[in-house]
Amino acid sequence: MFVRRSFLLPLVALSLVTAAHAGKLDPDHPPATVLPSETKMGDESVKEFEGDKTTKMLDLKVPANRAMQDKVEAMVKKLGAATTRPGIAYTVKIVDNTDINAFTLPGGHVYVFKGLMDFISSDDELAGVLAHELGHNARLHALRGQSRAKKLSWINLAAMAAMLAGGQNGANVAQFSQLALLGAMNGYGVSLEKEADASAVETMQKAGYNPSALVTFMRRLQIEENHHPDIKLGIFATHPPSDERAEALLSQMKRDGVPFTPNDVKGGAQFTVDEKSDRFAVVMNSLTVLEVAKTDDGKTRAQDAASRLNDLWKSDLKAYEVAVAGDGTLTGRGQTIARPSADDAKLNGVATPALTGQKWSSNFGRLFWRMQLNGKA
Numbered sequence: 360m361f362v363r364r365s366f367l368l369p370l371v372a373l374s375l376v377t378a379a380h381a382g383k384l385d386p387d388h389p390p391a392t393v394l395p396s397e398t399k400m401g402d403e404s405v406k407e408f409e410g411d412k413t414t415k416m417l418d419l420k421v422p423a424n425r426a427m428q429d430k431v432e433a434m435v436k437k438l439g440a441a442t443t444r445p446g447i448a449y450t451v452k453i454v455d456n457t458d459i460n461a462f463t464l465p466g467g468h469v470y471v472f473k474g475l476m477d478f479i480s481s482d483d484e485l486a487g488v489l490a491h492e493l494g495h496n497a498r499l500h501a502l503r504g505q506s507r508a509k510k511l512s513w514i515n516l517a518a519m520a521a522m523l524a525g526g527q528n529g530a531n532v533a534q535f536s537q538l539a540l541l542g543a544m545n546g547y548g549v550s551l552e553k554e555a556d557a558s559a560v561e562t563m564q565k566a567g568y569n570p571s572a573l574v575t576f577m578r579r580l581q582i583e584e585n586h587h588p589d590i591k592l593g594i595f596a597t598h599p600p601s602d603e604r605a606e607a608l609l610s611q612m613k614r615d616g617v618p619f620t621p622n623d624v625k626g627g628a629q630f631t632v633d634e635k636s637d638r639f640a641v642v643m644n645s646l647t648v649l650e651v652a653k654t655d656d657g658k659t660r661a662q663d664a665a666s667r668l669n670d671l672w673k674s675d676l677k678a679y680e681v682a683v684a685g686d687g688t689l690t691g692r693g694q695t696i697a698r699p700s701a702d703d704a705k706l707n708g709v710a711t712p713a714l715t716g717q718k719w720s721s722n723f724g725r726l727f728w729r730m731q732l733n734g735k736a
């Protein structure tokens with residue numbers, strides 16, 4: 360990305376900007392609307408980013424893309440109204456790029472990459488990422504950016520101050536925009552990233568999304584990083600390690616009394632019933648957990664099992680909570696999920712209903728293993 364070219368210069372400008380504003384900016388009581396300096400930086404950065412030949416936006420003439428755009432727009436609107444700066448009119452665009460990436464530019468410009476849209480596993484996860492980006496605005500990060508300024512030695516700062524004091528207004532604006540772009544695309548450093556995470560938890564709760572999804576997203580990102588250390592993680596490259604962020608979020612949620620219910624999310628994985636020629640299968644994504652024979656009550660038994668499982672799943676069912684009784688009855692946290700019949704045993708190719716229950720429970724073993732491995736079913 361074009362950001363790397365101009366690495367040193369903008370950083371120096373950043374510290375001058377922060378110096379100029381630092382006194383007035385209180386992230387706990389931010390202005391409800393955008394400040395002129397944010398608008399200026401933002402407009403320039405947008406021109407810079409969208410003007411770059413490597414930047415391509417998603418083709419919204421494609422109905423599926425249009426639907427995706429409408430979804431993120433509605434979500435950003437809802438989340439924006441729940442932040443500490445409800446007066447910001449956010450715009451959100453989807454970048455046609457496979458990176459797992461998202462960033463925001465001052466003035467309310469949010470960019471989400473197609474790679475991230477493909478990676479998220481629920482609406483609440485998407486809301487978590489968007490709320491994090493809005494958190495950068497709500498906490499005035501583009502204007503603050505303190506953590507990066509500290510890395511610079513005072514000698515550099517003085518030299519740069521002298522240069523800029525030389526009245527190069529045109530150059531100043533250009534460097535401000537590059538600085539905003541730098542901050543946005545490279546991350547604001549560990550402490551401000553965690554601040555954006557913390558702000559996201561509050562915003563998600565106020566907007567009716569489950570903050571647990573931000574934790575699951577971080578955990579899955581960590582698994583992705585472990586599986587594909589070469590993957591271009593865009594904005595997340597200079598962020599604190601994802602699992603460290605997940606732990607920080609969890610302790611914040613515990614402190615604030617926010618329950619961690621990772622499976623109670625909208626648009627997340629659900630148990631559903633697949634009707635086949637000779638059976639009804641209860642599945643989650645592509646994994647079959649149990650199959651019942653196509654008898655008169657087969658469909659009802661499968662649907663009952665699926666809805667009981669969804670209730671248990673929402674309240675964070677654990678692998679050790681799934682058990683099989685002597686007669687093969689499958690239970691979750693002591694509640695009956697399904698009782699196998701002789702017809703089910705025949706269908707599953709085993710001698711007794713008791714063995715059918717065993718077979719079902721081993722399917723759950725595979726489901727929890729997949730959750731462990733991939734962070735989702």
Ligand SMILES: [Zn+2]
Nearest residue numbers: 546547552555
């Ligand atoms: Zn961030």
